[in-house]
Each structure stands twice: as structure tokens, then as C-alpha cells.
Amino acid sequence: MLCVNVELKERRYPIHIGENLLTETSVYPLTAGDKVMIVTNETIAPLYLHTVTATLEKIGCQVSSVQLKDGEKYKTLDSLNEIFTALLRENHGRDTILIALGGGVIGDVAGYAAASYQRGIRFIQIPTTLLSQVDSSVGGKTAVNHELGKNMIGAFYQPISVIIDTTTLNTLPKREINAGLAEVIKYGAILDLPFFEWLEQHIDNLVALNPADLQHCIARCCQIKADVVARDETEKGDRALLNLGHTFGHAIETYLGYGNWLHGEAVAVGSMMAAALSELLGNISKKDVGRLEKLLARANLPTISPDNMQPEDYLPHMMRDKKVLAGKLRLVLLKSLGQAYVATDTDKSLVLDAIRACTQFD
Amino acid sequence: MLCVNVELKERRYPIHIGENLLTETSVYPLTAGDKVMIVTNETIAPLYLHTVTATLEKIGCQVSSVQLKDGEKYKTLDSLNEIFTALLRENHGRDTILIALGGGVIGDVAGYAAASYQRGIRFIQIPTTLLSQVDSSVGGKTAVNHELGKNMIGAFYQPISVIIDTTTLNTLPKREINAGLAEVIKYGAILDLPFFEWLEQHIDNLVALNPADLQHCIARCCQIKADVVARDETEKGDRALLNLGHTFGHAIETYLGYGNWLHGEAVAVGSMMAAALSELLGNISKKDVGRLEKLLARANLPTISPDNMQPEDYLPHMMRDKKVLAGKLRLVLLKSLGQAYVATDTDKSLVLDAIRACTQFD
Ligand SMILES: NC(=O)c1ccc[n+]([C@@H]2O[C@H](COP(=O)([O-])OP(=O)(O)OC[C@H]3O[C@@H](n4cnc5c(N)ncnc54)[C@H](O)[C@@H]3O)[C@@H](O)[C@H]2O)c1
Ligand SMILES: NC(=O)c1ccc[n+]([C@@H]2O[C@H](COP(=O)([O-])OP(=O)(O)OC[C@H]3O[C@@H](n4cnc5c(N)ncnc54)[C@H](O)[C@@H]3O)[C@@H](O)[C@H]2O)c1
Ligand SMILES: [Zn+2]
Ligand SMILES: [Zn+2]
Secondary structure, eight states, rough: OOOEEOOOOOOEEEEEEETTTOOOOOGGGOOOTTTEEEEETTIIIIIIIIIHHHHHHTTEEEEEEEESSSSSGSSSSHHHHHHHHHHTTTTTTOOOOOEEEHHHHHHHHHHHHHHHHOOOOOEEEESSSIIIIIIIIOOEEEEETTTEEEEEEEEOOOOEEEEEHHHGGGOOOOHHHHHHHHHHHHHHHHHOHHHHHHHHHHHHHHHTTTTTHHHEEEEEEEEHHHHHHHOOTSSSGGGGGGHHHHHHHHHHHHOOOOSSSHHHHHHHHHHHHHHHHHHHTSSOOOHHHHHHHHHHHHHHHOOOTTTTOOOHHHHHHHTTTOOTTTTEEEEEEEEETTTTEEEESSSHHHHHHHHHHTTTOO | OEEEEOOOSSSSEEEEEEETTOOOOGGGGOOOOOOOEEEEEETTTIIIIHHHHHHHOOOOOOEEEEOOOOGGOOOOHHHHHHHHHHHHHHHHOTTTTTEEESHHHHHHHHHHHHHTTOOEEEEEEOOHHHIHHHHHHOEEEEEEEEEEEEEEEEEEEEEEEEEGGGGGGGSOOOHHHHHHHHHHHHHHHHOHHHHHHHHHHHHHHHTOOOOHHHHHHHHHHHHHHHHHHHHOOOTSSGGGGGGHHHHHHHHHHHHHHHHOOOOOHHHHHHHHHHHHHHHHSSSSSHHHHHHHHHHHTTTOOOSSSOOOOEEEEEEETTSSSSBBTTTTEEEEEEEEETTEEEEEOOOOOHHHHHHHTTTOOO
């Protein structure tokens, strides 16, 4: 088992990473008599709810659970209210602990519910997708969507502990694994060349879910994100680097309609575009762009723009990004492999050229 | 104009108290170009929205507004969502400032909306009821109700400034003024004997809305609450004293159904019961109980239990209070006039005797 500590101004909390942790009583920061409410969904419940409940009961906890519908489209205030109703029906007080058992959607909704129920109760994250294990469960961002915008309503709220059982990835669809790897590769590209090189050696093992390599990989990603978050808890500066490829990616997601491409797939192509733009600006070499492309492709990720999307379709969506300030595009680019920076006011014709470089014309 | 500063761990903010402050540009912590969204309701908008908008436009702000329906029953997630919709429709970003213009209901909903929109934007309180001026606008508690419980969903979130224009009280129904005075008298009783004595001298002026006395009174209450909150921001200890009369009062509100008695009216009777119980326990004299009763009566507040409620009707409701811990009643009682304490595990038959002492039997 590996352990990464997230150090925040007010307190620290641990991320435990290992095999079969769901059944490991010692990793749960709970004691006999604690009341807990597990938030999960209809897909994950049949796979893991019983296991987690049994472990918690072994500790001596009083366990209830609530199952949401599966999907990004249920990441709403209504789902939040379902959690509150479950808590209130069973008279849960301020000392109840909420447990998020699932991917990023469950983590985000349950985290926001924990932040809001009686103005804040403790919560534990048990992320079960690769994306949530390396990204959404670290950093304390919680949210639900609004009809008019994704993640528009939420809170910064930290869990008391994160428990990552890599074994849960065995049931996750391969496409979701690959999407998670896009964020993994992103961490290497923006902040950690040695990790990027390690990925070049081990990507096939990760795709094949080799347990030891998965643990190392997840721990490294959590550490990178935890360091960034510790420096910048409420996203005023450094945290922006984590958005490599995301502004381009959001344009793809919005253009295709949410749910057609997975977020990670869009981020993969977006990262390629950011790399291509970095090359055009003379920062990185053609060879480095090629290394990124190869690594993404080995993780079965797309590296070129969707067939039905034209280069001209990107900019209008990109200009509506949250990171746009006073009409100026702010993009995360690469100074070199393993070193990202925020570029403000990049020439739009160069941006278009970079998008073209990642588009297949017949 | 008077000014009280609320000193918190992370920062401080001012409460400005005076006549005609709505039109006083200098009290708004805003500058030309700021985008603001005013949250108010259908009753208050025709009275004050135009005035506030004009002042903000004079400063050079871009002003939008959203009007909720009037009433406690609209203190819901749905109203919250209306605010988000208004913000998103007009593309409000993280630097927008939300302004709560109204009583405690508007303050609580708008405050929670500010805490949640894009994970937190700045907000300003302009409380327009006496209750919100002396109580709900200070302390950073924000919330909405759930079908199954009042104030169950919310956040601790502080405004950047509170602007109290005492002139707004001229349009407030007298019954609401009196209800606010119940909380005013509570502050004296729990923490400040000299203020209690000042109230004995000036209560008629307050009922008559004498501007100078109102300002002094509101400033004193804000200072008392601000001091308590500074010592106990997230309600672990001292803040409990502010609940004098509230556990009895909630029993009345719940028994009669919310909205029949005003909160302040129930608190008035509840304070009498807490005083009677304090007397039974040998803490305070019959004379002190009489002083409290007289002061409440001069503010046109009830001092005895509602006609249709029996002494036996109280305890079942009181046992369901948030402050009950492990089946033990925790009540705020008086050691002396001006000095409250939290009593745990008070003999239930004495509690019943105290309720009887405040019941009129024919
Ligand atoms: N809070 C943050 O910092 C942050 C960061 C990145 C993404 N996010 C959010 O995370 C969400 C995406 O997360 P996600 O990619 O985990 O999607 P997800 O939660 O929708 O999970 C993907 C799918 O896998 C299923 N699933 C989860 N675990 C499984 C398992 N072990 N076995 C089989 N099926 C399983 C889910 O039910 C779902 O159908 C988005 O809403 C995004 O906004 C948040
Ligand atoms: N956050 C806190 O710490 C805290 C503390 C105490 C109470 N509260 C909350 O405050 C709420 C009660 O607040 P309230 O007593 O102000 O009730 P309220 O907001 O419902 O206002 C009472 C009535 O007066 C009207 N009104 C407001 N200002 C007016 C004016 N100047 N002229 C004419 N009419 C006016 C309102 O529209 C409403 O009809 C409750 O929801 C309670 O839970 C919160
Ligand atoms: Zn991402
Ligand atoms: Zn009150």
C-alpha cells in the first residue's frame, strides 16, 4: 500500500493506494458507533456496495446508503436533494460521515452534499474510476451541473481521507481506463519529465492494469496534484497548469455534445493541440510532440480532431471558456516536456494553425 | 453612522449602520465596472430595488437583479436555482458580487447562492428587517430549508460587507419590528446586563423607531453577535448561548405550524420559559423574571404559551432539537440577568414546571 499526504493550510489528510483496500478496515478513519451514509450509483452498487458495507459493519459502524442514477446528467441539484432526503429520513446529524463510492460524478455530488448538509459534515472518497483516482478525488473541488453550465454550483471541500482500491479498476470499461490515462499523461507532460519517461516505459502495463505499476502511477499523479493544490487551494494561480489540453478539449466536448467523446479523449486531442501550438511558438521540438502523440496512441487515445469538426469550429467555443479573461485566451502550453506555463493572448491564427496540425484532411 | 467590525480568522469585514445608507455610495465596497446581481423579493423590490440600483449605477456598476417570491416557504433549493439561472443567463463570472436586499430569508438564500456559485463569489448583505439587522446578517450562517427540516442545507460563508439602513424599517410591519425586538432583548439577557438596562430605558423609543436609539441598539446587538462569532466561527461552543429561548420556541413554531407565530414571538415566550426554569433552579430571582416579562410585554410580545398548546406538548418537540445530544436536552439558561450558560441534562419534570409557569390556565 502507498500513501500520499495532502497538506493544506488548515489540516492534512491521507490518500491510501493499494489492492483490495475496500475490505481493509484499517484504512477507514472510522470507529465503532460511527454513523455513515454511502453515496453510490446503480452501476457501482451491485459491484462494491456490499463489500464496503460489510467492512464498515465489521468496524462497528451504522451503515445506510443511497443510490443515484448513473451518469453525468444526474450530477444535479436534484440528486443532491435525494442525498439530503436520505440523510434526513434517517435522522442523520452533524457527526454522520458521508462516503462517496464511485467515479468522479459520485465524488463531486457527494462531496458537495457533505459540504452543504447542516453546513458541513465529514466525508471520505472511495474513487472507483482511474480518472477519479488520479484527478477528481484530489483537490477538494466539488460540484453539480446547471442546465446552463457544467460544474457551476459547488464548494471547495476536502475529504478526511481518500481510499483508492486499484482492484476496482478491473470492472471498469477499457474506454474509461484509457480516458483516465489521458490525465495521467497530462501530469507527466506539464510537471514531471521523469514520470513522463517512466510512462513511456510502462504504459502497456498500465493499459493491462498491472497492479504494482498502477499503484506507482496513481500515487505519483496524486502527489503531483496534491503539491499543486497545496500551493494553490482555491485556484488563483498554479492550479491552472492542470488544465493542459482542456480548453481545446472542452470545445470538442461542447461541439460534439457531452457524452459522445469521453472527457479524457477530448483532453488527449487537446493536449496534442497545445503541444503543436507550443512547437509553433518554438518552445518544444517536433520530436517531443511525436513522443506525446505516441504515448497517447499507445493508451488507445485519439490524437486528432473528430472527423466531423472543422478547425474553425474550435475558437468560438474556446472563447467561452472560464479561463478567458477580458476577451483574451489563456492557454496552458509547454515550455518543454515536463514544464508547462500559462500563455495569455496567444495569436489566434497560430492557435488555428495548431488545431489544423491535429486535423486529418482527406 | 456607526460601524462594527467582525473579526474572523481569515479576514475582517465591516457592518455599517445608519439612516439613508441605501443612497450612500461610500458604504458600498464597489468600484466602477463591477458587475453585481441584486437578490430580492417581490415585496421589497417595489420599495427599495430602484434606490439601490440607482446608487450602484452612480458608482458605475453593471447592475442586474432577480426577484424571488416572498416567504419562508420559498427558502428552497429551487429558489437557489433561480438565482443561478439568472447569473448564468447573463454570463456572470467569478468576479460578480451578489447583493442580498431583504430580510433573513433573502439573506440566507442569497448568501448560500454566493457560497455556491462557481464555488464562491463575493456578497454584500443589505438586511431590511430588524431581525436580519441584529441577527441573521451577522455570523455567516447561510441556508435553505428542506421539506424534512429547516435550514438543513447551507454553508458558513461571510459577506464582504453589511449595510444596515435603519430607514428601511419604516415600511416593515409593526409585528415584524416587535419580533426583532425579541432577539434584541435576548442579547441583553444572555450577555450584557448594562444593555438590558439600557433597553429598559429605551424600549418605547425603539418600538417607535427612534433613529438614534435604533442605531445604538442595532450596533450593540451586532457587536455582541460579532464577538461571539469571532470566538466560535463554526458553532462548536459559545455560539450556543445565542439560542436562549429557541428550543422552547421551536417547539411552539413546530406545534403551531411554521408561519402562525413569528419566530421572534416564539422566542419571546421561550425566553420566559428559560427564565422561569432558571428561577426554579435557584439561579435568578422572581424579580428578574418579572423584569424580562415586562420588557417583552412593552415590546408587544407574548410572554405566555399559546392558548391551544398544553405544557405536555413541548417536550416531544424539544427532544428533536438539533442541540439534543444522545437523548439529553441541552438548554440555554440564565445564571443571572446578562449571563447565560448551557445546562445539560436538566430534570425534565422541572422543565415541565417552567413551561407550566408560563401557561395561562382558565
Ligand atoms: N472534482 C474535480 O476536481 C474533478 C476533476 C476532474 C473531473 N471531475 C468530474 O468527474 C466526472 C467524471 O468522472 P469519471 O470519469 O469517473 O466518470 P463517472 O463517475 O461517470 O464514471 C464513469 C462510468 O464508470 C462507471 N463506474 C465507476 N466505477 C466503476 C467500476 N469500478 N467498475 C465499473 N464501472 C464503474 C460509472 O458508473 C460511470 O458509468 C465529471 O463529472 C467531471 O466533471 C471532477
Ligand atoms: N443566518 C442566520 O444566522 C439566521 C439567524 C436568524 C434567523 N435566520 C433566518 O431568517 C429568516 C427570518 O428572517 P426575517 O424575520 O427577516 O423574515 P423575512 O425575510 O421573511 O422578512 C419578513 C417579511 O418582511 C418583508 N420585508 C422585509 N423587509 C421589509 C421592509 N423593509 N419593508 C417591508 N417589508 C419588508 C419580507 O418580504 C417578509 O414578508 C428565517 O428564514 C430564519 O431561519 C437566519
Ligand atoms: Zn480533466
Ligand atoms: Zn432567533
